[in-house]
Amino acid sequence: MKQLSLKANMLWNSFGSLFYSGCQWLVTVMVVRLSTSYETAGVLAVAMAVSNVFAQIALYRMRSFQVSDIHEEVSSGEYVASRFVTIGIGFIITCIYMVLTCSPSAFLATVLYLVYRAGDVFIDVLHGVDQQHYRMDYCGKSMTMRAAASTFGFCLVLELTDSLELAIVAMIITTYPVIAYDVRCSSRLSNVKPEFDAKTIVNLLSTCLPAVIGMSLCSLVVSFARQYLGSTCGDASLGIYASICTPIVIIQACANYVYAPLLGVFAKDVDERSNSSFIKHLIRVLAAMMGIFLAGAVAFSIFGDWFIGLIFGERLVPYGYLMYAGLLCSSLTACVAFLGDLLIALRDMRGNLIANVIGCIVSLPVTMVMVSAFDMNGVSYSISISYLVTLVVMALRLSRIVRHFSDNCSE
Template identity: 25%
Template sequence: MNNTPSQKSIYIWNLLGNFAAAAVSVLYLLIVSRMQTSEVADQFSLATSIGNLWIIIGQFQVRNYQATDVKSSHPFSAYFYTRLLTVTMMVISLFPYLWTINYDFTNNSVMIITWIIVYRVADAFSDLFQGYFQQHGRLDIAGKAMVYRYALSVLILLFGLLLSHSMVLTLLALALFNLFFVFSYDYAHFKLFDKLSFRNSFSRNTIDESFKIIRVCFSLFIYGFLLTLVFNEAKLSISGAYAKGIVEAGAQRDYNILFMPVFFMSLCILVVRPLITQMAELWQRKKFQVFYKMFLKILLLTLSIGIVITFLTYLIGVNVLSLIFGLDLLKYKLELTILVLSGVLYSFSIILENILIIMRKHYYLLSVYILMFIVTKMITTELVNKYQIMGASISFCIAMIVYAIGSLTIFSIIKFRRK
């Protein structure tokens, strides 16, 4: 706390932390695929997909707003109270959702989903403290927290399955460990910088500030929720197709493995996360020329890296995944390439969205998200039923094309109006 780290140290720890965050899902699926049956691996894959959707409710997309609140417009107690509300909504809405989609879940499936959600509750609270560290220029602490927590979580999953052979008991241990870690590490480090009075967190002023945060971030939440629905639509359609006998056991697992590189493409965003707060400060100081120059560099770098990765994926992507997961994935060469290209478009769009958040013009993206969601709902089930995993890949790529073109159009219109 007393020794301010160098920018290099902050950048490296942020990079390592976000790499760990992207890699942990791959390692989880790798361990489960190798140590459990295809049926359990499918259940775990679906549970993680639902967890990815429900964490949006828990985080309520407050992180970027919190990190760019460079003037501390809201006290941390208001952000904390907001997170309590959103996590409560996250938990109580789970079972009505499972009842609604009704894919003939077994008791084992429901327990796996439940403990995955508890695990994601820990992620939601960790994200709150990481947002504080980012807001105050200490992303190195956030990076260290992610590296330590995710590394230990992988070991718990591995040895838990080795010792118990039970997916449910292992996920129970994993969830409880993550809750403990967030309290003993993230919160403990937060206390070195600030104090959180639980009494003040429930004061009238804090509650009013919290609802201000919710109102400002509501559009971001809708965007995040719609985007994750788009991400999950193909996975849910595959589950539906399996229930109808259209696809075989293991299809959900295979698609999730092929989809993993999309999350790694998001590293292009996470690597530049320290620059987002800097850009917010440039925008506040009205240094627009420097702001747009930095934005253009980030965009060009992301696209350049994305094109290279897509080309390499076409050449050796399925060979690498087959070797890592011990499965025959060679028949999915084109599907994987399409998904990686979709990940490039996703990264491009997220950069534009972050810029619009800094400008406080993000609410204009509503039409883009609604259009993307409608297109996805219209085409996904039919494509999956007809072309299985290829159909799922094409559907997701079309959605990302809509996302990229729509985001670029909105940004261009706003920039033109400012001129």
């Protein structure tokens, strides 16, 4: 099977991911437009936040590990089998978390959204196979199909029934058939039939466990801040905050698309002891991410209020000020994701865990103080402070690795 160039892989991944993120954001817009109250948007925001905890556990940070497994020490079938295991574990843990932290009125919608996200999580391991073999055109096409189908199904059913739960069911029904397409595409590149080798799966899960815990705590920073806002200020406040700040996530996603296809390249640089190439790729990624967020800041400062009025209507324009703190929060979130995945690719699972534990501990008191002082903006402020602390620790770990790498290269 012919491989695509790195540039082509980045373009396909960026297009598919951006379209998918745009449709996810459109869902949060349409739930405001089509539902009869802000509470529905608030419940969806809670379901999405809880599903992020599930995704962190079920994904198990295995994609970063998988695509940086340049010698394929673990087979594709073993990665697929491991994903079934992690989805089951993630579902159980997240349901317990949901019962302990969410209002009972949000239980059904949250469970259904977890089922929807489970399909995405499974497809992700197949996209890891595609990325390993430089065929991310399969990823881009899959994300485009799933995003279009789920958004259409959600909007149609919500308009007809005014039921959030039935609208999420429609997302499940319209996206699960795409799994067959992904299985067929990945099968052309490698044997993706599940291989349930207990020793390999346990070893893989234990190796990635510190990073999983770390990135789950990273996601918990956002989930806790949003849920705290909802519990103290009401679902309506959470719905407004989520609606205003979700468009910014598209910019954050663009930054993620810059580095995701390069994780295998970073691992290859280390494997080949190419210090100069590693530093060059690192600088380019950071510069590109900085450029994306500066462009986003300029665009929001000029067109932000107009954009909100166009998409959400005039009733949300007075809340446009939430975008600016949200943009800062989003930029720091993208940087944490990049350095976290880079530490995984470099097999520093312990560093990933330490950084995120510290950031999560900081977030608990900071969230309470910031939300009390700044209301909805306090969510962005608390996440930003927590992630800034996380970034400092991650940067120290990375600098330690680079120094050690440089010393080995000079010997």
